[in-house]
Amino acid sequence: MTKFLRTSLLLQFFVLIFVFCNLVHECKPNTQPNESTLQDENINQLHIGLQVTNYPIHQVISRIFYFFLKNVLNYTNVHLIPIETTFNEWEIFENIRRHATKPTISIINMYVRMNYSEKLPEKVSFAGHSIGPGHYGWIVPISNIWIDNLTHQSLSFNIFKNISNTHYDQYVIDKNKLKELTHFPCVVHFNNPNCDGFKCVTILAEFENDTGFIKKELIEMGLFVNVIWLGNNFKKTIKNLITEYAQNYPFGYKRIIILHWVPSDIFYDKTNFTEIIIPKCEFIESFKKSGCKYENTSILKYYSTNLESDSRIQHALHSFYLRDEDVEYICKDLETYKQNMSLDLYNSVASHWLSNNTYYYRKWIKMEPPINLFIGGIFPLNISKSGYENLFNVSRSAASAINKNESILPGYNLKILASNGQCQSNMVLKSFIHYYTRPNMLGILGPACSETVEPIVGLGKYMNLIVMSYSAESVNLVNSKSYPYFFRTIGSDLIFIGAYLEIMKIFDWSRVSILYENEAVEYITNLKRNLKYRNFTLVKNIKINTNCKPTDIKENLQNLNQARSKIIIANLHFPTAARTICEAFKLKMTQQYGCRGTD
Known part of the structure; x- marks a missing residue:
């Protein structure tokens, strides 16, 4: 009965169409990811391991794919595998390759910062981009800076080569503030030899193992810049500094510089920060040596070749891609959910994105060839009466619109067939019997004339075949008990x-x-x-x-x-x-x- 009611509603929706579709399976994670190193040698079933670093966006997109595999594709043995934060792609590849030698463990990494290369280690495969590109930048928060003061000259990289530059002092942090910043435990302070005897600018960064490349650049390029890596205190300290500078230097006479990846959970809204204008890598030998960190770098997906035989995972991996607006959405959620310490931050953000993007992530599901469903149209094709001429074309257009909307009949392809009823009972009955014997026939659209409808709706009651008329006005067809499978989109003469x-x-x-x-x-x-x-x-x-x-x-x-x-x-x-x-x-x-x- 449910199938019948769905079919009836969709027919009324566009005069001719029947509903035969399943509800979209919503992803509502109810289990916490098992962060495991998978060292059980007795496992006899394929396990999928998603590598995660402590980088927040890496954590979230890996969990999005984790929940998708578990709750949508119904894979049971999926694990999150913590690894040390490293952006050396060859270390990541070696980790994937090493696990690939164990036939029960297949590794996926959804976040590898590197530009595409055809040279890959054995047993490692490429699956495309996961999000848009990013880069390291010398970031300048602008909440306290007048737009008029954000000139090209005040953001020039050359400022830091000359301590006499007009804008140099704007970026120098007060001695007392420097002392305050360096008293935290685990803070690493790089004193640039170029700064001996000079008052230098200080760049603030998060972890030395992420951005230690800057040390050689500063020395080789003769820049008067020191670095402080704030470690785990980074986010809180930066947030407080931005607020403090906005209050103490309301016109932007003093600025701070932050070395960080963009976009990130801290810097994603471009209206809140700008960047020092760094020269192109091709012109600076020091930048080339460190791998052109300030140029846009792709975020790619790699996986163990063990998974190549699984077509569903293959399709999901290659289809997975989060747009820039998705990344911004995730970053905002990270900030929002961070306020509630009782929640598992990364799981909550990943679940929230999935619950609000059902239509989008359905594209990651490999679809089998669509099943054809048919509606048998009975039209007066030889009658030129106004209103009858384009019935068949309109019906096909409606079916086409439904086929293009993947949320209505996913996995199915709706087709409209046509026969000429000529408003004659014998021709209509012949068409009805022909359609009834055809597989995957949802129902009949038509006929046009009331006198030809009554015989077939009587048969439809016993054949469980819906008849939907677009112009039969006969009063005799009003009784739904006598004709339970008859519907029309025009009222009776009554x-x-x-x-x-x-x-x-x-x-x-x-x-x-x-x-x-x-x-x-x-x-x-x-x-x-x-x-x-x-x-x-x-x-x-x-x-x-x-x-x-x-x-x-x-x-x-x-x-x-x-x-x-x-x-x-x-x-x-x-x-x-x-x-x-x-x-x-x-x-x-x-x-x-x-x-x-x-x-």
Whole structure:
């Protein structure tokens, strides 16, 4: 019954379509990742290990993929494997290769900072980019700096080659503040030999093993700059310094410089910081030696070749990519969730992103070739009546729109078939039987004419086949108990009766006549009953045979004219309706001569 109701709702959605789709499986992680080094040699089932460093974005994107594998693809043996933070790609490759020699452990690293290279160690494979590129920068917070003061000259790299430069003192940190910064445990202070006897600028950084490359650069390039690595106190200290500088130096006369990766969980909103303008790597030999750290560097995915035989993981790995807006979203969440110490920070942020990006991560699921579903259209293809000409084309357009929206019928391809019912019962019944015998037939769209619908909706009840009509107005089809599988997107003729009576009341019309064709008997019975109940006078009640001759129509109209009937309700179908209007015009029984009619 559920499948039937879904089908019915989708048909009504665009006149013809039936629902046959499963609800999207939502990812709601309910287990905490098992951070394990996987040293159990007795494991006899494939395990997937996601390497993670202590870098926050690496932690989050690895957990996003972890939860996706566990809760969407239903892999059970997935683990997070902590490794030391290193951005030496060859160390990472060696780690992956070493695990690949154990057939039960397959390693994935979702965050490797390097530009693509075709040279890879044995048993290591490339899976594309995971997020957009990043780079190291000399970052200058701008919350306390007037825009007018952010000139090209005040951000020049050459400032730090000349202590006499106009802007040099802006970046020098006060001695007392330096003493305060260096009293923390585990703080590393690099005293540049170039600074002996000089007052130097100090750059603040996080961990020496991440950014120690700067030491040789400063010495070789003759820069008057020292470095302090703040370690675990980095984030809190930087946040306090930015606030303090904004209060004490409201016009930006003093600035701090921070060496850090961009984008990161600290620096992701470009409206809050700018960067020292660093020369291109190709022109600076020292930059080349340290690997061009200030140039944009790709963030890539690598994995053990053990996984190449698993097509689902292959597809997911190669499809996984987070846009810049996703990274910014994650960074903001890291800041928000950090306030609640009771939550597991990285798991919470990863789960939150997944719960809000169901449609996006469904692209990581390998889809089998879509299954074709059919709707059997019965159209009056040979009838040029207005409204019938484009029915088939409109139906195909609707199906095309549904196929393009992957959230409606994922895994299925909806097709509209067409047959010419010609508004003839025998042709409609033939089409109905043909469609019924076809596999994956969801239902019938049509036919157009009421008199051809009744026979097939009776059969549909016993064949469990839905019939959805776009123009059958017959009153006989109203009973849903008799026709439980029949639906239509147009009301029956009964809905017009109330409107007719209200119009007649407003214009103070008390006398009315009726013209109708054979199949409208039940409608006319209801109309007559309502006219009598509302005290209207039924002057004439004339039945016209379908496909009658113009002479017969003329004779009926003359009878109405002789009875001085000016208000006429006509329930007629094309072409009888067109012939009737034509004869009425000839007899001067149209509106300009005082007659009123409705069809």
